[in-house]
Amino acid sequence: MGITHRSRPQLAARTVVLKQAAQAAVEYLEDLDRRPVAPTPKAVAALAALSGPLSQAPTHPSEVVRLLNEIGAPASMAISSGRFFGFVIGGCLPAAMAASWLVDAWDQNAGLWVATPVGAALEETAVEWVRNLLGLTEGVVGGVVTGATVANFTALAAARHALLARAGWDVEADGLFGAPELRVVVGEEAHPSLLKSLGMLGLGRKRVVQVPVDGQGRMRADSLPHLDERTILCLQAGNVNTGSFDPAGAICPQARAAGAWIHVDGAFGLWAAASPQYRHLVNNFDAADSWATDAHKWPNIGYDCGLALVRDGAALRAAMSLRAAYLERGERREPSDYTPELSRRARGIELWAGLRQLGRGGMAEIVERTCSHAQRFAAGLRAAGYDILNEVVLNQVLVSFGDAEKTARVIARLQAGGTCWCGPTVWQGRTAMRISVSSWATTEEDVEMSLKAMIEASRESSG
Numbered sequence: 511m512g513i514t515h516r517s518r519p520q521l522a523a524r525t526v527v528l529k530q531a532a533q534a535a536v537e538y539l540e541d542l543d544r545r546p547v548a549p550t551p552k553a554v555a556a557l558a559a560l561s562g563p564l565s566q567a568p569t570h571p572s573e574v575v576r577l578l579n580e581i582g583a584p585a586s587m588a589i590s591s592g593r594f595f596g597f598v599i600g601g602c603l604p605a606a607m608a609a610s611w612l613v614d615a616w617d618q619n620a621g622l623w624v625a626t627p628v629g630a631a632l633e634e635t636a637v638e639w640v641r642n643l644l645g646l647t648e649g650v651v652g653g654v655v656t657g658a659t660v661a662n663f664t665a666l667a668a669a670r671h672a673l674l675a676r677a678g679w680d681v682e683a684d685g686l687f688g689a690p691e692l693r694v695v696v697g698e699e700a701h702p703s704l705l706k707s708l709g710m711l712g713l714g715r716k717r718v719v720q721v722p723v724d725g726q727g728r729m730r731a732d733s734l735p736h737l738d739e740r741t742i743l744c745l746q747a748g749n750v751n752t753g754s755f756d757p758a759g760a761i762c763p764q765a766r767a768a769g770a771w772i773h774v775d776g777a778f779g780l781w782a783a784a785s786p787q788y789r790h791l792v793n794n795f796d797a798a799d800s801w802a803t804d805a806h807k808w809p810n811i812g813y814d815c816g817l818a819l820v821r822d823g824a825a826l827r828a829a830m831s832l833r834a835a836y837l838e839r840g841e842r843r844e845p846s847d848y849t850p851e852l853s854r855r856a857r858g859i860e861l862w863a864g865l866r867q868l869g870r871g872g873m874a875e876i877v878e879r880t881c882s883h884a885q886r887f888a889a890g891l892r893a894a895g896y897d898i899l900n901e902v903v904l905n906q907v908l909v910s911f912g913d914a915e916k917t918a919r920v921i922a923r924l925q926a927g928g929t930c931w932c933g934p935t936v937w938q939g940r941t942a943m944r945i946s947v948s949s950w951a952t953t954e955e956d957v958e959m960s961l962k963a964m965i966e967a968s969r970e971s972s973g
């Protein structure tokens with residue numbers, strides 16, 4: 511068939527298949543409000559048709575796209591619909607999505623400036639915009655990575671480098687064999703991805719010193735252990751369940767005085783800085799040395815788009831950069847000096863596009879609107895007689911519909927009903943449903959429809 515060769519007819523076929531995919535994508539998005547948020551069990555079962563051994567013969571690209579559209583799309587979760595409230599998942603802004611299509615067409619490798627001037631330049635600008643939106647001081651540098659897990663890893667690698675370098679140890683060259691010991695202090699409510707990052711860095715998931723937390727999951731400043739210049743202290747801005755913030759104002763001054771490295775996991779919460787109304791929540795977090803955040807959460811850039819930001823750029827570059835004769839370096843910022851990856855997608859372009867669409871005002875508006883939707887959910891559920899387990903300070907709501915079994919039944923019924931999607935959690939011993947309002951697409955109507963569905967699911971799950 512020859513479809514793997516680059517001939518004139520094959521280039522024409524490429525145009526056809528790309529238009530077919532674009533058309534299918536647009537129709538998918540236009541249909542979102544008419545389909546259930548979760549895929550039906552039948553649609554999920556049909557995915558079996560896409561598995562099995564790889565055929566010897568090639569498949570025409572149009573046929574590949576047809577299969578994806580007809581069998582794959584119905585089995586997708588309608589995350590862009592505005593009524594998806596699971597995990598902490600935003601939608602994808604139109605400009606970011608369109609930019610992602612262009613980035614695919616451009617097929618840029620974002621490792622080096624010379625390989626992608628546009629990717630490198632827009633990433634540099636976008637990182638600077640993020641630094642500014644988050645209220646971090648000039649000179650803080652950053653890398654664009656896949657998400658907050660890798661952002662935590664990247665920033666903590668810089669921390670590991672800096673603290674060991676101060677002790678006269680070159681961790682990149684000599685590893686941790688025989689290295690001076692570091693202490694890592696985290697809150698009891700640290701996100702598991704932070705612990706995973708510590709494990710990947712050889713600092714141990716379990717070797718951490720845990721600081722007790724209060725009823726909202728905030729580190730208790732009066733229970734801090736001894737801190738010194740060999741300590742990495744990890745704070746959290748935005749607990750995944752409650753949305754609460756560690757008390758940076760009470761903790762940072764003593765941590766700085768002790769010479770500890772302060773790292774902030776602010777996967778979504780740090781974006782409160784973009785809103786004049788919510789900015790106070792991130793007061794004092796700017797005193798840290800490094801920050802991890804996600805642009806695929808509140809800023810609604812498509813996956814995958816995390817950021818590692820570090821005050822000491824030299825420490826980050828020492829931990830991340832590599833050299834080879836064939837990797838030609840220029841005078842400009844080299845993107846791979848700031849990330850674990852060498853080759854990677856030019857996701858800085860999508861970040862640039864989404865932020866450019868929003869502007870400072872748009873980012874503030876998303877934060878404020880989604881937080882006010884969260885307040886409406888909490889008020890509506892409380893009025894219907896259900897327990898809200900957290901202080902709704904941000905965009906996260908925890909609701910209990912009764913005992914653990916009842917709450918689990920409500921969640922299952924709600925998910926199967928298809929109006930909206932929320933997931934479960936256990937908060938300080940109580941089973942709850944999490945409502946995370948993170949999407950630019952969520953309207954007041956979405957909130958009212960979803961509230962009604964939640965209350966109905968609860969009434970139908972009684973007994």
Ligand SMILES: Cc1ncc(COP(=O)(O)O)c(C=O)c1O
Pocket residue numbers: 597598656657658659660701703704746748749750775776777778804816
């Ligand atoms: C506080 C916090 N840290 C880290 C993560 C992990 O983020 P990612 O899934 O982008 O790696 C999350 C995810 O919700 C989070 O809420």
